[in-house]
Amino acid sequence: MSLFYEDFTVGQSFSGGRRTIPEAEIIQFAQIYDPQNMHLDRLYADEGPFHGLIASGFHTLCLAWWLFLQLGLVQESMWVGIGIDALRWQRPVRPGDTVSLKVEIVDKSPTSAPDRGRIVFSHTLTNQHGETVMTYQSINLISCKVDHPS
Amino acid sequence: MSLFYEDFTVGQSFSGGRRTIPEAEIIQFAQIYDPQNMHLDRLYADEGPFHGLIASGFHTLCLAWWLFLQLGLVQESMWVGIGIDALRWQRPVRPGDTVSLKVEIVDKSPTSAPDRGRIVFSHTLTNQHGETVMTYQSINLISCKVDHPS
Numbered sequence: 311m312s313l314f315y316e317d318f319t320v321g322q323s324f325s326g327g328r329r330t331i332p333e334a335e336i337i338q339f340a341q342i343y344d345p346q347n348m349h350l351d352r353l354y355a356d357e358g359p360f361h362g363l364i365a366s367g368f369h370t371l372c373l374a375w376w377l378f379l380q381l382g383l384v385q386e387s388m389w390v391g392i393g394i395d396a397l398r399w400q401r402p403v404r405p406g407d408t409v410s411l412k413v414e415i416v417d418k419s420p421t422s423a424p425d426r427g428r429i430v431f432s433h434t435l436t437n438q439h440g441e442t443v444m445t446y447q448s449i450n451l452i453s454c455k456v457d458h459p460s
Numbered sequence: 461m462s463l464f465y466e467d468f469t470v471g472q473s474f475s476g477g478r479r480t481i482p483e484a485e486i487i488q489f490a491q492i493y494d495p496q497n498m499h500l501d502r503l504y505a506d507e508g509p510f511h512g513l514i515a516s517g518f519h520t521l522c523l524a525w526w527l528f529l530q531l532g533l534v535q536e537s538m539w540v541g542i543g544i545d546a547l548r549w550q551r552p553v554r555p556g557d558t559v560s561l562k563v564e565i566v567d568k569s570p571t572s573a574p575d576r577g578r579i580v581f582s583h584t585l586t587n588q589h590g591e592t593v594m595t596y597q598s599i600n601l602i603s604c605k606v607d608h609p610s
Binding site: 342343344345346348359360367368371372373375376379388389390391392393394395396397398399446 | 492493494495496498509510517518521522523525526529538539540541542543544545546547548549596
């Protein structure tokens with residue numbers, strides 16, 4: 311069910327979707343985008359501060375975004391992403407962890423363009439133990455169903 | 461040349477590294493993490509607001525982070541990433557674009573742990589025309605050379 315700018319209300323929340331992250335995917339992502347030993351080398355990581363391999367925070371972010379798209383909320387209405395605020399990696403994501411997403415609408419405002427408005431989504435990613443692993447806000451331009459007067 | 465917490469000074473800047481982004485990589489990334497037509501489908505994107513395929517902003521972020529690591533500044537000193545603030549996708553990144561990175565130290569502060577401090581890096585990614593395509597700040601824990609009194 312795709313929603314448009316008019317359909318979103320501050321305070322609304324949506325949740326759903328989960329994804330398990332295999333070690334091989336953690337390592338493959340890190341090789342391409344975040345080649346640091348804590349994400350790549352299990353033996354090194356076992357001796358490190360996290361006592362084991364942890365996913366790249368950028369990988370965690372990308373998976374959280376994928377989960378957001380899977381909700382289908384903006385499938386027909388996403389105009390473009392403007393940015394991200396207040397991203398915090400709060401706990402490590404480890405091989406085999408299963409993460410799930412909750413999204414809340416925290417702000418909406420019209421733009422000078424009549425066919426789209428600005429929506430701020432607050433994303434919270436939790437692991438299988440119910441612990442928050444990452445939070446961030448995404449700011450997006452979302453299409454209107456009907457042009458508003460500009 | 462790896463730098464430690466003590467070596468960084470607010471106002472210092474570093475630049476270097478460039479990377480060209482082929483269309484195939486844009487599409488492959490989008491298929492996995494950001495499956496939206498503006499990143500996946502050239503014909504659809506040609507008719508869209510950007511008049512052509514554009515890279516996922518999450519892809520652009522991951523490439524910018526890779527360029528940062530390639531500078532080698534934190535190769536031995538990165539403890540972990542804490543978060544990201546004020547990320548803005550300012551212009552589209554298109555197939556064949558070549559992006560390059562400039563990084564400035566905008567804040568540093570000790571932590572309660574004697575072996576690491578907090579550094580805020582401001583990242584600016586520009587394209588081959590000298591236009592800024594993305595800016596963001598990363599907050600990281602960086603190891604100290606010598607433990608400071610806690």
